[in-house]
Amino acid sequence: MGKIFDVEFMIEIIPDILRGIPYTLTLAVVSFIIGLFIGLIGALIKIYRVPVLRFFTGLYVSFFRGTPLIVQILLFYYGVPILLRIVNQKFGTSFDVSRVPAMVFMLVAFSVSAGAYLTESIRAAIISVDKGQLESAYSVGMNTTQAMVRIVLPQAVKVALPVFANFFIGLLKDTSLAFAASVTEIMGQAKIEAGRASRFFEAYIDAALIYWAICIIFEFLVAKLEKNVRRNERGIAK
Structure with missing residues (x-):
């Protein structure tokens, strides 16, 4: 009779699962950065009520906040190749979809999804700043761009820093869905190793502990950053 729970196997496969960390971190960090850029543009469009763009921004935010991330991943993974084939037929181009790594599709999907959520977070953060600050900037000769920057x-x-931190942690965990598009991040590596020995529980425990460890490290870094920010604010107040 085989072991019900194999600790040795769980320890043995940890190095293999750790190979998925670069994919997980790349997906989370790059998507977050691009999402911030998209979110800032979307927030400014909504705040300044830019005609036409405001409508499409609202539609974009509503769709990506109102649909599951796994559905968005599959739409990009299967939809973009179809779109490129249509472009090839219509314009006589020769885009080779098969050469595009799955990671590229996932970066696009995660970035666009992140941008939708961060649009509202950034908008709320900007609105929370006292309008008098903007008026004071105008009074000393700054234009709108200078005042904003x-x-x-x-x-x-x-x-927004605490909101950004919480969102990034959620994004980091959501990267586990990327294996649906053949990206072998942490969860993907865990599934591969588990399938080889039919030891799924042990592999998933490893994956959970690795995600947990990464989040703990990130939370520690954010706490240090917030502490420095508060210290600087107290210094300025003095």
């Missing part, structure tokens, strides 16, 4: 956005970032 030098005065409003730095304060908005401080307000």
